[in-house]
Amino acid sequence: MARRRGLSAEDKALWSRIAATAVPMHPARKKSAPLADNTKPALLAKPAPREPVALTGLTLGGKRTGGSTRIDLSPPPREALHNQPLRMDHKTHRQMTRGKVAPEARIDLHGMTLAVAQPVLIRFVLQAQAAGKRLVLVITGKGREGGPDAPLPVRPGALRHNVPHWLHMPPLNAIVLQVRPAHRRHGGEGAYYVYLRR
Numbered sequence: 001m002a003r004r005r006g007l008s009a010e011d012k013a014l015w016s017r018i019a020a021t022a023v024p025m026h027p028a029r030k031k032s033a034p035l036a037d038n039t040k041p042a043l044l045a046k047p048a049p050r051e052p053v054a055l056t057g058l059t060l061g062g063k064r065t066g067g068s069t070r071i072d073l074s075p076p077p078r079e080a081l082h083n084q085p086l087r088m089d090h091k092t093h094r095q096m097t098r099g100k101v102a103p104e105a106r107i108d109l110h111g112m113t114l115a116v117a118q119p120v121l122i123r124f125v126l127q128a129q130a131a132g133k134r135l136v137l138v139i140t141g142k143g144r145e146g147g148p149d150a151p152l153p154v155r156p157g158a159l160r161h162n163v164p165h166w167l168h169m170p171p172l173n174a175i176v177l178q179v180r181p182a183h184r185r186h187g188g189e190g191a192y193y194v195y196l197r198r
Helices: 009-021 077-082 090-097 114-130 158-167
Strands: 105-108 135-139 176-181 191-196
Touching (some): 077 176, 090 176, 090 191, 105 114, 114 135, 114 158, 158 176
Parallel strands (some): 105 135
Antiparallel strands (some): 176 191
């Protein structure tokens, strides 16, 4: 059996420097003594000390952190869709975003798991395109928070976040021209307009 090798003096020095920059998760607990820094390697420069950054009050992913441990770095679906280039007729897009154009078909994915909803969505969009429909409505719902007693922090609205990604992946990316959040009268943040190619 191979004997376990200990840390070299250079490894200990590097670890001491890294450990010194760490911010404790539980400052009330007793701090452990850092490793002794007997040697100073010439190749490693000592980093400048940095102040810990407080995350309260920051806006990340469109949501304020406000003391919560949940940080969402991805932009909300509405913002991500608005940042995409417009690939459809401007006049039709304006009428669609104002809720003036009625969807020709709709599907409600409420209560479905991600594994069930994706094939149902693919089949629906393919059938709508085969039937010659141009504008369909996909209802996802807004989703709900896991709550303070949830075992893991979860992103609210898993369907709301995943449906735009599914619509931009094969086989749907070849037939979907534009995806936009629906107008209030058609579901608002809990639904999407999907404009299909001819």
